[in-house]
Amino acid sequence: MSIQVHDLSKKYGNTYAVKDVSFTAPPGQVTGFLGPNGAGKSTTMRSIVGLDHPTSGSATIAGKRYAQLRAPLREVGALLDAKSAHKSRTARNHLRTVAATHGISNARVDEVLELTGLSSVAGKKVGGFSLGMGQRLGLAVALLGDPHTLILDEPVNGLDPDGVTWIRNLLRGLADEGRTILLSSHLLGEMSLIADHVIVIGKGEIIADAPIGDLVDTSDVVRVKTHNIAGLVELLAAPNVTTSYDGSGSVDVQGLSAEQIAQKATAAGIVLFEVTPVQHSLEDAYRVITRDAVQYQSGRTTPPTPTAEDKPQGER
Numbered sequence: 001m002s003i004q005v006h007d008l009s010k011k012y013g014n015t016y017a018v019k020d021v022s023f024t025a026p027p028g029q030v031t032g033f034l035g036p037n038g039a040g041k042s043t044t045m046r047s048i049v050g051l052d053h054p055t056s057g058s059a060t061i062a063g064k065r066y067a068q069l070r071a072p073l074r075e076v077g078a079l080l081d082a083k084s085a086h087k088s089r090t091a092r093n094h095l096r097t098v099a100a101t102h103g104i105s106n107a108r109v110d111e112v113l114e115l116t117g118l119s120s121v122a123g124k125k126v127g128g129f130s131l132g133m134g135q136r137l138g139l140a141v142a143l144l145g146d147p148h149t150l151i152l153d154e155p156v157n158g159l160d161p162d163g164v165t166w167i168r169n170l171l172r173g174l175a176d177e178g179r180t181i182l183l184s185s186h187l188l189g190e191m192s193l194i195a196d197h198v199i200v201i202g203k204g205e206i207i208a209d210a211p212i213g214d215l216v217d218t219s220d221v222v223r224v225k226t227h228n229i230a231g232l233v234e235l236l237a238a239p240n241v242t243t244s245y246d247g248s249g250s251v252d253v254q255g256l257s258a259e260q261i262a263q264k265a266t267a268a269g270i271v272l273f274e275v276t277p278v279q280h281s282l283e284d285a286y287r288v289i290t291r292d293a294v295q296y297q298s299g300r301t302t303p304p305t306p307t308a309e310d311k312p313q314g315e316r
Contacts, residue, residue: 001062001075001148002026003048003182008057010043017043018204020057025182025197027148030175032195032212033184036290040204041184042080045153048182049078061149061180073102077142078151082134082158087127091118091137094126098141112140117166131158139167149180156187168194192216192282200286202293215285222258225250225274226265235268236261250274 003025010017018040025031035041046052048059050066061069061076069075085094095109113119116136121129126137135158142150150171156164164187172194175181185191191198198215200208208215226232229251233243241255253261258275265272 001180003031003059003061003149003151003180004063005044005048005059006057008044008047008059009055010040010047010052011055016204018047018201021201021204021206022057023199023206023209025180025199027180028175028178029196030171030181030183030194032191032198033182033201034188034191034198034286035201036293039201039290039293041201042153044201045078045080045151045182045184048151049076049080051080071102071145073098073104073145073147075145075147076149076151077145077147079135079138079142079155080151080153082131082138085126085134085137085141088125090123090125091129091140092122094137095140095144099144102145104144108144108146112143115143115170116140117163132160132163135159136163147179149182150174151182153184154186155183156185156190164190188281188283188286198282200289202290207293208289212282215289216280216282220254221278222253222256222261223250223274223276223278224253224261224265224272226270226272228270231268232265232270232272235264235270252278 005024006022008021009019021040021044033041033045043052044059047054048061048066058065066072066076089097092109092113095112096106099106099109110119113122116139118133118136118140121133126134129137135155139152139155142152156167159167168190171181171183175196183191183195192212195212198208198210198212199206224232229245229249233245233251236243236253236256238255241253243251243253245251256264258277262272262275
């Protein structure tokens with residue numbers, strides 16, 4: 001039961017929030033949805049669940065628009081705004097209210113409270129929840145109907161490291177059961193651990209749609225560590241070989257495989273402590289892909305250091 005977005009456009013006045021966006025998120029995998037701020041991620045996800053109405057194009061789940069689903073909560077779980085719960089309600093009463101709309105039992109409410117680690121605060125008013133606890137409650141709502149499809153916008157925001165690991169394992173397990181997971185996050189390191197496929201949007205248009213392995217594949221650069229840097233560089237010198245040394249104790253070699261470097265060094269009596277093919281990280285690939293698609297950026301030429309607002313807050 002896949003999510004299918006076809007030529008989706010949403011226009012506000014003369015400005016496109018998204019334009020001709022098309023992609024498929026199939027069952028049995030976690031599909032990562034990435035993009036800079038203002039790129040159109042939220043608009044696309046809101047359009048899938050009927051909160052925004054496209055100017056043109058379509059977004060369907062298992063071949064139906066969200067509004068056509070007979071029991072949406074049992075088919076699609078969505079977390080787009082963790083602050084949507086009424087602050088005066090307790091976590092348990094909030095879930096019971098939502099459950100009542102679909103005839104879901106109170107027993108299932110208790111199950112998701114336990115699953116999301118909220119059992120101990122089930123009687124606490126939502127207004128007193130930390131950001132992390134609010135995220136867990138939003139996830140509890142998304143999981144309430146035991147849906148085959150999950151659409152989650154920044155679900156790990158506010159979770160502590162244990163919480164991040166928990167949701168990674170949870171979503172990985174659900175995908176392995178054959179469910180469809182569409183996941184948006186700014187935590188690229190975490191996304192690289194959980195996503196099977198990545199879709200990148202920039203300035204309202206899809207700029208990458210590929211298996212994550214294609215984006216973080218091993219490069220043709222080999223990092224070599226030795227006490228005899230000068231000797232190694234001289235040994236490997238050739239028209240088709242380039243070396244670069246930044247003073248860190250290792251040299252990057254391009255043009256030779258790890259095996260070829262090791263063989264040459266051994267024959268010359270140069271001891272190597274490390275010979276490692278350099279692998280591109282998802283963050284490296286993302287920066288290259290979105291280089292010309294960042295709408296809001298500073299005037300610096302070097303990547304900015306993440307601020308406190310960019311980093312997830314610890315649960316309290």
